[in-house]
Amino acid sequence: MCGIVGLFLKDKSLEPQLGALLSEMLVTMTDRGPDSAGIAIYGADQNDLVKLTIQSPEPETDFAGLTEDLRKAGIKNASILPKNTHAVITVSSDQIDATRSALEDLHPNVRVMGTGTAMEIYKEVGLPKDVLERFKISDMSGTHGIGHTRMATESAVTTLGAHPFSTGSDQCLVHNGSLSNHNNLRRELTREGIRLETQNDSEVAAAYLTGEMAKGKNLGEALTSALDDLDGFFTFVVGTKSGFGVVRDPIACKPAVMAETDAYVAFGSEYRALVNLPGIEDARVWEPEPATVYFWEH
Amino acid sequence: MPVFDLATTELRALNQALHALDKSGVPEDFEITNPRGAHAVAVGIDAPVNVTINGSVGYYCAGMNEQATVTVNGNAGPGVAENMMSGKVVIKGDASQYAGATAHGGLLVIEGNASSRCGISMKGVDIVVKGNIGHMSAFMAQSGNLVVLGDAGDALGDSLYEARLFVRGTVKSLGADCEKKEMRTEHIDLLTKLLADAGIADVKPEEFTRYGSARTLYNFNVDNFDAY
Numbered sequence: 001m002c003g004i005v006g007l008f009l010k011d012k013s014l015e016p017q018l019g020a021l022l023s024e025m026l027v028t029m030t031d032r033g034p035d036s037a038g039i040a041i042y043g044a045d046q047n048d049l050v051k052l053t054i055q056s057p058e059p060e061t062d063f064a065g066l067t068e069d070l071r072k073a074g075i076k077n078a079s080i081l082p083k084n085t086h087a088v089i090t091v092s093s094d095q096i097d098a099t100r101s102a103l104e105d106l107h108p109n110v111r112v113m114g115t116g117t118a119m120e121i122y123k124e125v126g127l128p129k130d131v132l133e134r135f136k137i138s139d140m141s142g143t144h145g146i147g148h149t150r151m152a153t154e155s156a157v158t159t160l161g162a163h164p165f166s167t168g169s170d171q172c173l174v175h176n177g178s179l180s181n182h183n184n185l186r187r188e189l190t191r192e193g194i195r196l197e198t199q200n201d202s203e204v205a206a207a208y209l210t211g212e213m214a215k216g217k218n219l220g221e222a223l224t225s226a227l228d229d230l231d232g233f234f235t236f237v238v239g240t241k242s243g244f245g246v247v248r249d250p251i252a253c254k255p256a257v258m259a260e261t262d263a264y265v266a267f268g269s270e271y272r273a274l275v276n277l278p279g280i281e282d283a284r285v286w287e288p289e290p291a292t293v294y295f296w297e298h
Numbered sequence: 299m300p301v302f303d304l305a306t307t308e309l310r311a312l313n314q315a316l317h318a319l320d321k322s323g324v325p326e327d328f329e330i331t332n333p334r335g336a337h338a339v340a341v342g343i344d345a346p347v348n349v350t351i352n353g354s355v356g357y358y359c360a361g362m363n364e365q366a367t368v369t370v371n372g373n374a375g376p377g378v379a380e381n382m383m384s385g386k387v388v389i390k391g392d393a394s395q396y397a398g399a400t401a402h403g404g405l406l407v408i409e410g411n412a413s414s415r416c417g418i419s420m421k422g423v424d425i426v427v428k429g430n431i432g433h434m435s436a437f438m439a440q441s442g443n444l445v446v447l448g449d450a451g452d453a454l455g456d457s458l459y460e461a462r463l464f465v466r467g468t469v470k471s472l473g474a475d476c477e478k479k480e481m482r483t484e485h486i487d488l489l490t491k492l493l494a495d496a497g498i499a500d501v502k503p504e505e506f507t508r509y510g511s512a513r514t515l516y517n518f519n520v521d522n523f524d525a526y
Contacts, residue, residue, distance in 0.1 A: 252395075252414060252433075253395070253414075255375075255376060255394070255395070257394075270335060270356055270357075270375065271335035271354050271356060271373065271375060272334060272335035272336070272356055273335075274335075275334040275335055285354075285373060285392075286392070287392070287394055287395075287413050289432075290414065290432075290433060
């Protein structure tokens with residue numbers, strides 16, 4: 001079944017509340033997906049710095065000497081902020097590839113959940129409420145974010161199988177549904193040089209969009225292409241550094257409700273997820289049309 | 299009048315109170331506040347009660363309704379009035395997917411728009427939508443009437459049996475075995491009654507087009523295999 005939420009703020013004064021608002025939305029969707037939960041949040045851009053959100057099943061061992069290990073590997077001025085099983089490494093943008101390969105060599109247990117100048121991703125197995133508390137998501141501020149509660153259908157219940165999936169810098173996707181042509185697409189994307197970490201169908205969708213955007217399309221155009229090339233059931237909510245998009249397949253049997261006010265655009269699998277948003281009583285509330293791309297940008 | 303505030307009262311207490319009503323009793327009035335998109339609000343009623351819900355509801359509101367009049371002053375989620383047997387359900391806002399699915403009787407009025415699969419497999423219910431309806435509406439509808447004052451989406455009436463569909467606006471496309479039909483006096487009379495029942499006075503029955511089953515797929519015939 002899965003539950004998805006998204007919030008794109010237009011009113012800057014709400015930014016300190018982004019994490020709290022998204023958390024509340026996501027916890028409401030627990031009964032749509034109690035297997036795992038995850039959230040991607042877009043915060044402030046820090047000039048020439050890039051963030052890598054990493055995860056380890058043994059954070060004490062892996063994160064303890066990490067600063068020193070990266071320094072020895074030639075990564076200068078890396079700062080590391082551990083948060084439970086995740087940590088955010090901030091490095092200068094020219095050192096991102098070197099940081100990735102240093103992590104692979106020195107800490108093979110560590111997985112990179114996502115990279116970007118603005119985006120951080122936190123996801124784990126467990127009830128959404130517990131997952132969000134582990135990472136103190138409700139204290140986070142930001143401009144927009146998406147979240148997912150998973151009822152696993154296409155691959156194992158693991159941290160890596162949780163959403164959001166990120167396959168490109170500052171790009172992420174959450175999915176409710178199941179794709180039927182993901183194996184073939186995975187082979188094609190791998191041939192194009194896009195790296196996939198799991199056997200999950202939703203990761204293929206994320207990678208597909210990354211591939212299309214790498215060809216020069218904007219998010220809206222990439223989502224339009226997805227309607228032709230992805231087969232199966234889907235409601236996608238996607239984020240980029242400055243954008244927020246929603247698309248449903250032409251059958252549109254996976255539920256979706258959207259709301260827009262002067263202050264925000266919000267997405268929920270069910271209206272319940274939106275009821276605590278400020279001013280929801282006066283929001284324009286609608287069900288996104290099948291095979292129609294909705295897209296906002298800052 | 300009993301008032302149930304779902305912010306402070308369990309949904310189960312509300313539905314139990316509604317189920318405990320005397321089936322043949324005098325009409326009572328219930329008010330429900332703060333539904334906040336909750337599922338299964340006012341389901342399985344079998345009594346001549348008037349239920350007013352102030353706010354938007356989630357899945358399956360007023361499902362399996364018998365006798366009751368349920369009014370939602372808000373929007374309704376998927377499956378509103380699913381399998382209704384009798385009574386009346388009025389949605390003042392929009393309704394999500396499969397409104398009135400498999401309903402056997404009663405009247406469902408949606409004052410806003412309905413989404414996809416409105417009236418799917420309807421079996422005798424009357425559905426009146428003031429706005430538009432989505433794709434695959436009245437799919438495999440078997441009996442009853444679907445009246446749409448606005449437009450219909452793709453594949454209206456796909457694999458339709460004997461339900462009558464009346465659309466005032468445009469139809470994006472007709473489903474398999476659904477065709478435009480003549481509006482005879484009996485249909486004008488029927489529509490006049492349905493519009494009056496739904497409280498609509500400013501729309502003329504002559505403005506509608508009737509659609510129904512071409513009956514070529516009604517019984518399986520191997521020559522029609524490609525059309526299924």
